[in-house]
Amino acid sequence: MSALRRKLGDEYQVVSTSASGGGLPPPRSAPRGKRQRFVDKNGRCNVQHGNLGGETSRYLSDLFTTLVDLKWRWNLFIFILTYTVAWLFMASMWWVIAYMRGDLNKAHDDSYTPCVANVYNFPSAFLFFIETEATIGYGYRYITDKCPEGIILFLFQSILGSIVDAFLIGCMFIKMSQPKKRAETLMFSRAAVISQRDAKLCLMFRVGNLRNSHMVSAQIRCKLLKSRQTPEGEFLPLDQLELDVGFSTGADQLFLVSPLTICHVIDAKSPFYDLSQRSIRTEQFEIVVILEGIVETTGMTCQARTSYTEDEVLWGHRFFPVISLEEGFFKVDYSQFHATFEVPTPPYSVKEQEEMLLMSSPLIPPAVSNSKERNNSVECLDGLDEVGAKLPSKLQKITGRDDFPKKLLRMSSTTSEKAYSMGDLPMKLQRISSVPGSSEEKLGSRGAKAAADAMSQSVAELPPKLQKLSGGGGRMEGNLPPKLRKMNSDRFT
Known part of the structure; x- marks a missing residue:
C-alpha cells in the first residue's frame, strides 16, 4: 500500500484493489450469461449477410x-x-x-x-x-x-x-500488405472505468501502441450501441449514438507514442446522463471504439476496433500509471496496462447530482427579474424618445422637458423593484412596511408632486395663446384644434 501511495501521490485514496494480482478488476458477485456482442474484442464484427437472392452477382x-x-x-x-x-x-x-x-x-x-x-x-x-x-x-x-x-x-x-x-x-x-496485422500491435484496455476527473464524472479507457513506428494522424471515435423504442412505437435494435471524446476540443486527435487514457465527460449532452452505479447493473449497451491512423512505414490507413459491454465498465475505478522517468528516457510498463484500482466515486448519476445540488442551493436572487424589469423600462424610454423625435419642433417645445417621462419611469421602476424585494423579507418586516405612510407611499407622493411641477413648468413655457387655452389643465386638451389633438394623443400613446 505504501508503494502504491508513493506511485500515485498522497491525495489519492485507494479503497481496495483486486486480490488476483496485477490490479485486474474484481469479478462481479452475480455474473450474467454470455453477452452477444456486435463487435468482438479483437475488432471482428459479428454480422452475417443472408438471403441476398440475386444480389450475389455483385460480388463477381x-x-x-x-x-x-x-x-x-x-x-x-x-x-x-x-x-x-x-x-x-x-x-x-x-x-x-x-x-x-x-x-x-x-x-x-x-x-x-x-x-x-x-x-x-x-x-x-x-x-x-x-x-x-x-x-x-x-x-x-x-x-x-x-x-x-x-x-x-x-x-x-x-x-x-x-x-x-x-x-x-x-x-x-x-x-x-493490408494493414490489418498492424492493428494487432494497437492495444485497448480490457475494461473501461467510470470515475471523477477534474470534478467531472468521466468514462475512460486506455489505448497503447506497441511499436516504435508512429500512427500518423491518429484519430479515435466512440459509438454507443443500444436498443430503444421511438415515441411512434418503432423498435431500433442497434441504435448508434456518438460519444464525444474530445471532438470539439481536438482531444480526439492522438499523438500515440505512449499509452493514453481516452476520456468521455458525462454531462447533460452525454447518453450516460442518467447512468448510475445502480442502473448500470440493469442496462444493456455496447461501446464500440474505433482507432484510425496512417501507418508510418507503408502510408496505408489502418483501423483498430474493440468494444466494451456493460459488464466491462467498472464504476469507481481508475487506471494504474504505466509511465515512469528513467535516466534519459521514459519507460512504459505494459504489465500494468490493464490494471485498475478503486477510488471514491459518488454512486449517483450526473442528473441526480445536479438535482441534489439544486435542492441544497439557495433560491435565485430577485436581481434577475429586476434586470428584466429594468430592460423593459429602458425599452419604454427608448420608444418614447423615438416618438418624440418624430414630432415637429413646435410640438417638441410644447411638450416641455425631454427628461420628464424618463424620470417617472425610473421612479416607477425603482418602486417596483423595492416592492419585489419586500416579498423576500420576513413576515414581520413586511407587516411593518405595509403600515400607511410607509416609504412606498412617500415615494408615490413625491413622484406625483414631481410630475405636477414638471407639468406646471411645461405650461409656463407655452406661448400666451396656448396658456390661455390650457386654463385648468384638463380643458387644454379639449380646446386644441383636431390636428394638434390627434398629434398630442399620438405623442402620449
Missing part, C-alpha cells in the same frame, strides 16, 4: 476486391488452382498442334522440321510451355518458323500469362 462484378476479402486458405487454393488449370490447358494446346501436324511420330527424324523441336508427347509439351511461361529457356525445346499456328498460340500464351500473373500476384500482394 468486383472480383478483385472479392478475392482480397477472402480468407488466406481460399486465396491460396484459388491461386494454385488457377495456375494449374492454365498450365494444363496451354500444354494441351501445344500437344494438339504437334499431334495434328504429325510431329509426335517424326520427332526423331533429323530431316523433318517440326513446329516445336523435341516435343514428341504430352510431358514434353508441358515442359515447353513451362519454359516459355517462366522464361527459363533451356534451349533444348524451341519453336520454329515452319509453324504459323504455333506462333499465334505463342502470342496468346504471352498475353494470357501476363494477365493471370498481374491479377493473382497483385491480389496476393495487396492482401499481404
Whole structure:
C-alpha cells in the first residue's frame, strides 16, 4: 500500500484493489450469461449477410476486391488452382498442334522440321510451355518458323500469362500488405472505468501502441450501441449514438507514442446522463471504439476496433500509471496496462447530482427579474424618445422637458423593484412596511408632486395663446384644434 501511495501521490485514496494480482478488476458477485456482442474484442464484427437472392452477382462484378476479402486458405487454393488449370490447358494446346501436324511420330527424324523441336508427347509439351511461361529457356525445346499456328498460340500464351500473373500476384500482394496485422500491435484496455476527473464524472479507457513506428494522424471515435423504442412505437435494435471524446476540443486527435487514457465527460449532452452505479447493473449497451491512423512505414490507413459491454465498465475505478522517468528516457510498463484500482466515486448519476445540488442551493436572487424589469423600462424610454423625435419642433417645445417621462419611469421602476424585494423579507418586516405612510407611499407622493411641477413648468413655457387655452389643465386638451389633438394623443400613446 505504501508503494502504491508513493506511485500515485498522497491525495489519492485507494479503497481496495483486486486480490488476483496485477490490479485486474474484481469479478462481479452475480455474473450474467454470455453477452452477444456486435463487435468482438479483437475488432471482428459479428454480422452475417443472408438471403441476398440475386444480389450475389455483385460480388463477381468486383472480383478483385472479392478475392482480397477472402480468407488466406481460399486465396491460396484459388491461386494454385488457377495456375494449374492454365498450365494444363496451354500444354494441351501445344500437344494438339504437334499431334495434328504429325510431329509426335517424326520427332526423331533429323530431316523433318517440326513446329516445336523435341516435343514428341504430352510431358514434353508441358515442359515447353513451362519454359516459355517462366522464361527459363533451356534451349533444348524451341519453336520454329515452319509453324504459323504455333506462333499465334505463342502470342496468346504471352498475353494470357501476363494477365493471370498481374491479377493473382497483385491480389496476393495487396492482401499481404493490408494493414490489418498492424492493428494487432494497437492495444485497448480490457475494461473501461467510470470515475471523477477534474470534478467531472468521466468514462475512460486506455489505448497503447506497441511499436516504435508512429500512427500518423491518429484519430479515435466512440459509438454507443443500444436498443430503444421511438415515441411512434418503432423498435431500433442497434441504435448508434456518438460519444464525444474530445471532438470539439481536438482531444480526439492522438499523438500515440505512449499509452493514453481516452476520456468521455458525462454531462447533460452525454447518453450516460442518467447512468448510475445502480442502473448500470440493469442496462444493456455496447461501446464500440474505433482507432484510425496512417501507418508510418507503408502510408496505408489502418483501423483498430474493440468494444466494451456493460459488464466491462467498472464504476469507481481508475487506471494504474504505466509511465515512469528513467535516466534519459521514459519507460512504459505494459504489465500494468490493464490494471485498475478503486477510488471514491459518488454512486449517483450526473442528473441526480445536479438535482441534489439544486435542492441544497439557495433560491435565485430577485436581481434577475429586476434586470428584466429594468430592460423593459429602458425599452419604454427608448420608444418614447423615438416618438418624440418624430414630432415637429413646435410640438417638441410644447411638450416641455425631454427628461420628464424618463424620470417617472425610473421612479416607477425603482418602486417596483423595492416592492419585489419586500416579498423576500420576513413576515414581520413586511407587516411593518405595509403600515400607511410607509416609504412606498412617500415615494408615490413625491413622484406625483414631481410630475405636477414638471407639468406646471411645461405650461409656463407655452406661448400666451396656448396658456390661455390650457386654463385648468384638463380643458387644454379639449380646446386644441383636431390636428394638434390627434398629434398630442399620438405623442402620449
